[in-house]
Amino acid sequence: MNEISDRYPGLGLTQTQHVRLCPEGMPLDTQVTFGPIDVAYETYGRLNDNKDNAILVCHALSGGAHAAGWMEGASQPGWWDNMIGPGKAFDTDKYFVICANVLGGCYGTTGPASIDPETGKPYGLRFPVVTVSDMVNVQARLLDHLGVEELLTVTGGSMGGMLALQWAVSYPKRVRSVIAIATTYRHSPQQIAFNELTRQSIMADPGWNNGDYYGGEGPRLGLAVARMTGHITYLSDKGMELKFGRRLRAREKYGFDFSKEFEVETYLQHQGKSFVNRFDANSMLYLTKALDYFDLSDNHQDLTEAFKGCQDSLFLLVAFSSDWLYPAQQLKDIARAVRRAGGDATYYEINSDYGHDAFLLDYEKQAPLVQSFLHRVATTEIPRQPG
């Protein structure tokens, strides 16, 4: 036992679970009814008898259900292990933490690489376009399955933050609080532009073959280029300066050729190539499209009106100073809209050079904010509105 806890500190080995939901299908935003839907999820800690200690953690674009703890033999723990575990910000000695792979993903939940029961082959582009709201609806079915009626908090960074905000709007009665980090209430044209670049990189690769590549190589080069785009936007200018500068990799002087030579090139190419082995290109298309459609103010007069039903939820909005992909202003706008709608919002900007990646890396600054906010949530009596 000691040997295992040495090798796998924190939560130790964790296991991804699977459940089949919506056997009769679930209505999507596109008006299509879709199902059944397999959902991959992990849980950490225990649901208490009052069932009021559940926290839903929502992952970002390339994440999955494995948020914390270790897979057997893995060299790295789950993607938010620095935030989730005994004594950590999301303290598994106190809270029951749930993380599920989103609809359209490629880490165990039904997505374009899953087998279409009608054809016996992977969906590919026959998979329906899904929205952030659809993803949240699937998560709500999962909570039903787990016997969790109300969430103490729903949280996430980047795409995960959008899901958290969507939760508050879609299911205000089930959400005590929201911690939305490094995210937005709607994708801006610049954010759409980077996603479109990602999609065009994939679709320009002949290996993509209109999404029908399973069993073959697939769009390996296109997906790698797409991932390079992502990583440029996840780092800050200053962070890159500190991390790479103009240093050369394995060379004393310029090679005057087109092989990788600057460290930053090596980093990006490595990130691109390794991503291809762990992510499905079609999922990247579907998830980026869901983000681009995301606009909480849609079908409302303005964002304030969208939060009108959320007076019973407490909001913590966290931005990072050097995050230019999801700039601080977007989170300030959310805080202001929540307050104007009569709600309770705390906005905090963390000073960091990590850029957008800070929500994954800068846990030393992030964790205390989360802890004190959760303390406040647990000790704040919210007057329930009638009905």
Next chain:
Amino acid sequence: MNEISDRYPGLGLTQTQHVRLCPEGMPLDTQVTFGPIDVAYETYGRLNDNKDNAILVCHALSGGAHAAGWMEGASQPGWWDNMIGPGKAFDTDKYFVICANVLGGCYGTTGPASIDPETGKPYGLRFPVVTVSDMVNVQARLLDHLGVEELLTVTGGSMGGMLALQWAVSYPKRVRSVIAIATTYRHSPQQIAFNELTRQSIMADPGWNNGDYYGGEGPRLGLAVARMTGHITYLSDKGMELKFGRRLRAREKYGFDFSKEFEVETYLQHQGKSFVNRFDANSMLYLTKALDYFDLSDNHQDLTEAFKGCQDSLFLLVAFSSDWLYPAQQLKDIARAVRRAGGDATYYEINSDYGHDAFLLDYEKQAPLVQSFLHRVATTEIPRQPG
């Protein structure tokens, strides 16, 4: 005549000229000797008898020698026509303006698409890697050919600004003044990263065929994706918000598919596709690589030392507030280094939402700065150092 001046206002029709230089070859930074080199250039206005009214204009990555005036039948004038012409900032009634396509380009000056006299076929990747310094050396030979010993000013935005700065360092005696706009003294890792993304987009396209695609289709999709990257970096977040917002193109509501639907997607795809018809993919590789190698502080203790020989030149550095590709700080750093080296530098930041593109678009704010600086240059007696 009147009809022509109505159709082609300003400088009217202009003509690109061609000259073969360096018949015995020119030594490059790579130690390779390369030549002959054909140079395409245009001139506007007249060289005066004192030969002290010459201005060299250096183009950016995708530009060429056609800086001002009109090509027969063209719907648009040259790329800096709003700055160059009778009565404009670079007043062709007063000045003799020269613009030449750079070494490695694809608008008439020898580059990878040119015929290699040794093989009778396009160079492709047999073309030598060139640097900003090499480009400037070719321009110096062109000035020799034109009988221009000293430049009243050398100017340019983006890559053109780098050439202008390199001129001051390489040929301090030939440069009375420098106007460097929206540029840098060395490519930062983020700037290298975007260029590497550009190159990888091209090289991932099987149509690139290791640079040997002339006579065929070439890497059309890859080059289009590369150009989309460029255009994202040329606009600002706020500029995109003003220009596109989340508006849909030719649709009332979301299409829930992967065709272009947001206006920003339509814009980027259009820019990408039309670029393919006017630019050579290999030139894009060579020019971006030259930019990445650019570092004026290379082989010097620091940037200040690089400018030690430039006390006789006046510098104007212009930044744009929303330019995040070449941020204002980089131009401030240049101004400071010039001053520390005992030189004369004026720094100005123009408030603009146009992002990096502002140097091409925001001429109403840019022109008066240039005009008053040129007036100062013309009326300032610079004490010539002995020797």
